[in-house]
Amino acid sequence: MTTRNAFFALIPALMAVPAAAQTQSEVSEFTLDNGMQVLVREDHRAPVVVSQVWYRVGSSYEGRGQTGISHLFEHMMFKGTEAVPEGRFSEIISREGGRENAFTGRDFTAYFEVLAADRLPIALELEADRMANLQITEDALSTEREVVLEERRLRSEDRPEGRFGERYAAVANVTNGYAHPIIGWADDVRGMQVDQLEGWYEQWYNPANATLVVAGDVDPEAVHALAREHFGSIPARAVPAVSDAERLDPPGERRLVYRDTQARVPQLRLGYNVPSFATAESENDPYALLMLANLLDGGEGARLPQSVVRDSDVAAAAGAGYNPMVRLDGEFTLYGVPGDGDVEAVEAALREQVQRLKDEPVQAEELERARSQLLADHLFELDSVFYQAMQLGMLETTGAGWQQLGEFEARIQSLTAEDVQAAAQRFLRAEQLTVGVMLPDDEEA
Amino acid sequence: MKRWIVMLGLILISGAGGAMEADIQQWHTESGTKVLFVERHELPIVDLRVVFDAGSARDGDHPGLARLTSELLLEGTEAQDAGEIARSFERYGARVSTNSGRDTGEFSLRGLSDPARLEPVIEELAAVMQGASFPADALERVRRQMLLGLQQAKSSAADQAERAFTRAIYGDHPYASPPSGTTASVEVLDRQAIVDFHTRHYTANNAVLTVVGDLTRARAEAIAEQLSQALPAGEALPPLPEVELPDGPQTVRVPFEAGQTHVMVGQPSVRRGDEAYYPLYMGNHMLGGSGLTSILAERMREDRGLSYSSSSRLSTGAQRGRFQMATQVRNEALGEALEVLRGSFAELRDEGPSEERMEASRRNITGSFPLQLDSNRDLLGYVSSIGFHDLPHDYLQQFMERIEAMDRQTVQAALQSQLDPEHMITVLVGPEAVINGVD
DSSP: OOOOOHHHHHHHHHSOOOOHHHHSOOEEEEEOTTSOEEEEEEOOSSSEEEEEEEESOOGGGOOTTSTTHHHHHHHHTTSBBSSSBTTHHHHHHHHTTOEEEEEEESSOEEEEEEEEGGGHHHHHHHHHHHHHHBOOOHHHHHHHHHHHHHHHIIIIITSHHHHHHHHHHHHHOSSSGGGSOTTOOHHHHHTOOHHHHHHHHHHHOSGGGEEEEEEESOOHHHHHHHHHHHHTTSOOOOOOOOOOOOOOSOOOOEEEEEEESSOOSOEEEEEEEEOOTTTOSSTTHHHHHHHHHHHHHSSTTSHIIIIIIIITOOEEEEEEEEOOOOSSOEEEEEEEEESSSOHHHHHHHHHHHHHHHHHSOOOHHHHHHHHHHHHHHHHHGGGOHHHHHHHHHHHHHTTSOTTHHHHHHHHHHHOOHHHHHHHHHHHSOGGGEEEEEEEEOTTTO | OOTTOOOOOOEEEOOOOOOOOOOOEEEEOTTSOEEEEEEOOSSSEEEEEEEESOSGGGOTTOTTHHHHHHHTTTSBOSSOBHHHHHHHHHTTTOEEEEEEOSSOEEEEEEEEOOHHHHHHHHHHHHHHHHHOOOOHHHHHHHHHHHHHHHHHHTTOHHHHHHHHHHHHHHTTSGGGSOTTOOHHHHHHOOHHHHHHHHHHHSOGGGEEEEEEESOOHHHHHHHHHHHHHTSOOOOOOOOOOOOOOOSSOEEEEEEOOSSEEEEEEEEEOOOTTOTTHHHHHHHHIIIIISGGGSHHIIIIIIITOOOSOEEEEEEOOSSOOEEEEEEEEEGGGHHHHHHHHHHHHHHHHHHOOOHHHHHHHHHHHHHTGGGGGSSHHHHHHHHHHHHHTTOOTTHHHHHHHHHHHOOHHHHHHHHHHHOOGGGOEEEEEEOHHHHHTOO
16 A cells, blocks of 8 residues: 655645546527527437426425415426326326426426437427416316325425424525425415416416526537427517515524424534525635535545544534525535434534634645545536536526536636635624524423 | 435425446456446546445344444544545545445445546555454444434334335345344444454455446456455355245334325335346336336326325345335325225236236336436446346346337236235334224
8 A cells, every 4th residue: 555645645736637628518508589598418428318497486486375386386287288188298208218207496496308319309399388388277286286285294294304494494594485395385285276376387487487408419409499499489478577685684693493202313403694606796605615515524534524523423423515506595504413412512513613614724635635526526427417407407597507517617726725714704604694403302202 | 424414405306217238348356356347438437336245134133234334344444544544535536435235235436537546546445445444433433323323213204114114024034134223233233243244245256346437448457456356355155045925914003193104015026037027027117116107106196196106116136125015195095095005006916907008118118228327327336236146248138128028918927926915014104093093
C-alpha cells in the first residue's frame, strides 16, 4: 500500500475532475407557436427514450380548501379522453413495452413515458390528447378520491415519520404553500369536486405553461417536428400570474416538539430557510450552500458522520442536505438520530457544527475533497437518462432555467473557502431556523 | 446511510423499471474469482461490484450476523480508521458501499475512469478487502445503530408485515433469518463470530466480480487480479438446504394501531434456473407485476378505490424465492380487499389467463427489452446477477424467446403446480378488532 503523505493527499487539488461538459451532450431548445417549450438531450447509449411533460403547477400553488388538488388532478389525468378511454393510456404504453407514470411536487406536476426510442410518437400523441381533451367524471373522481386517501394513510397518517414531517413543514413554512403536504389535507381531498378540478385543468394545463423534455436516442430536429405535429394545434391561452408572498424578514427561530405514541426512536431536524437557484440574490449562493451541505455530509468521511456519529457517539445517524431546485426559498437541513435517546446532545452537536462553518475557514484539503465529490457526483448523474430529463424539467419549472446545468462545474470550481464561510454566516442564522423534535410518547405507549 | 434517514418527501411519485444484449466478457483470476466485464466508453466512469455468498441465509444461529459483518467492512483496518478509509475514496470522487441481503454480501464501487483517480481507489478497496479489522468501538456503534433500526421498525406496519411473512413462509429454513437480525441476537453478537464469518465467506473462491465501464480488457484484468489477490483463497460453501413448503394455509395476525391494514399473501416460489420460473413470471406479470395494467391494480384500485398500491411479486434465489401479493387497505374495507385479492389469484389459477392478456403481457415484456440496460448501473446489477447465479450470458435473449413462445396452458399449469392455495400464508398487520374480524 502506498504511504499517504501530505503531498499525496493534495493530488486531487491539482487535477480537475474530467469536465462534465465535454461528455455532456448539448441541450436543444425549441418553443412552439403556442408557447410550449421543448428541450431535447441526446444520449445514444441505448435505443431508449424518456419523454416527460412538465407543468408549472404543484402543491405550492394551492390555497386552503384546495390542498392536494395538483396531486389528485395528476391521478385524474389517467382517467381518459373521448379518444383514449380510462385504462387505455397505460394499456397502450404497456403493449408497446414501455412504462409510464407521473409525479407531483411542490412546484410541478410531471408525466412521463420510457420507451424504445422509435416509439416516441406514441407517447407524444397520448400526452397531447390528454393536455387538450381530458374528461373528468363524477364516477372516476369518487373512486380516485378514495385511492388518494389510501395513499395519504400509507405515506403520512399511519407512520410516525409522516405525521412528524407534515407538522414540521407547517411550522417551517409559515408564509407560503410549502406549508401544506403535497398530497393535501385529508378533508380538502375528501371535499374535492369535479368543477374544482375542471378549473385547475383550465387554469394550468396549457401549452404555454408546459415543458416537454425528451432525453435519449433521438434527433433534436425530429423531436421538434414531432412536438409541433402533436402539440402544435393546441390553442395558446394566458397563464395566470402566481403571486407568492415576497420574501419576508427572517421569521425568527421556531420550535416544534412532537410526541408520538407509536414512535420508538427520537428524531431531530434543523431547517434553515435559505435561497434557491430561483430566489438567490447572488448566483454563487446556492453553490456555496451545496458545498456547505457536502462538507457536512458529502460522504462517510465528512464532518457529521465523523464528528457527530463516530468520534463522539452522540448520534447514531446524522446528515445534511440542500436542494436548490425549488421555486421559492429552499431549506438547508440537518438531521440527527440520538444513539442513546439524548436529543438535546444531538441538537447541541449539530449547532456546534454549524457554528464551526461560520467561525473557521475550511481547510484546502477538505474543500478539494468536497469539490471532487460534487463534480464526480454531477458526472455520475449522467448515467441515468431519466434523471437527466428530470433535472432539466425541474430547473425549468422552478424558474432556475435549464441553462443552470451548464454553470454547475464552473461555479463549483470557482468557490473559495471565504465564499463558503461567508455563506454560512449569512444563511445559517438562528432567525432562519426551525427546530423539529419527534419524541416517543412513553406515557401513553 | 442508515434506514432511518429523515425522508424529506418532496415528490410524490405514483409508482414507477427495463435490455439489449450486452457483450459480457468472462474469465477467472489466478486465485479463482470469477470476473464478468462489460466495456462501455460513453461516460468516463467505472462501476464495480464484488458479490460473495455471504447473506443472511448464512447467519446460522445468529440472526443479523451477516449484516453486522457487512456493515463493518469499511469501518477500519490496522492502518486506517473508518474516517480515513472513507476519505481515501472521497478525495478521488469515488463512492463505495457495502450491502447484504438473504443470499449475498457485497462491495460496490463507482469511480472515475481516469487512472490517476481510479488506481488509488482500487488500491484502497483492496486494502479494505484484505485488512478489515472489525475494531471493537466500531462494532459497538454499528450494533447500536442496528438495534435502533430494529426499534424503529416496530413503528412501521410494512416492516412488521415483511418480518411476519418471511418467518411464516420459510419456517426453519435459513431464509427465515431476518437480515437485520433480532434485538436478542444483535445484542449478543460477538467480535469472534464476525471475524469467523468474514474469514469463511469473504474469500476469492466465493466471490464474483463484475466491472462495467470505461476500461480496456487489460486494465479490467489488472484490477480483477489486484482485488482477487487481496482475498484469502477459501473454500466453496455447501449449498443451502431446500425450502419446504408451509404445512397448510395459515393466517398470521399482528396487531398494529393504524387507519390501514397491511396485507401480504403468498408462499415460497422457485429457485433461480428452475424451468417453472418463466411461466410463473408471466403469470405474476399479469396478476400484479406490471403496474397500473395488472389485474390487481385494475380491480383493487381502478374499479373499487380500495387501495393506492396492490401488486404481486415473484422473486427467486439460490433456493426458492417467494411469490407474494401485497396491499394496504382502509380497515373497514379489509374483508372486501381480501376477497378481491384471493379471488383474483384463484381465478387466474383456475381458469388460466385470457389470450388477450397473454398477448398484452408478451408485448410488454419483449418490448421493454431495451429498457432494462440503459444505464451502467442497471447493467452492472444485471451482469452481476448472471455471474452469481451461473446463468448463461445470453440469459435475457433466452428469456425473451421463452416468453415469446409461451402459451396460456403453460402459464396455468405452472400456477397450478407451483402455487397451491394449500400452502398459502396470509399476514395481516392492523388493529386487533379489524384483523380478527376476517378469515
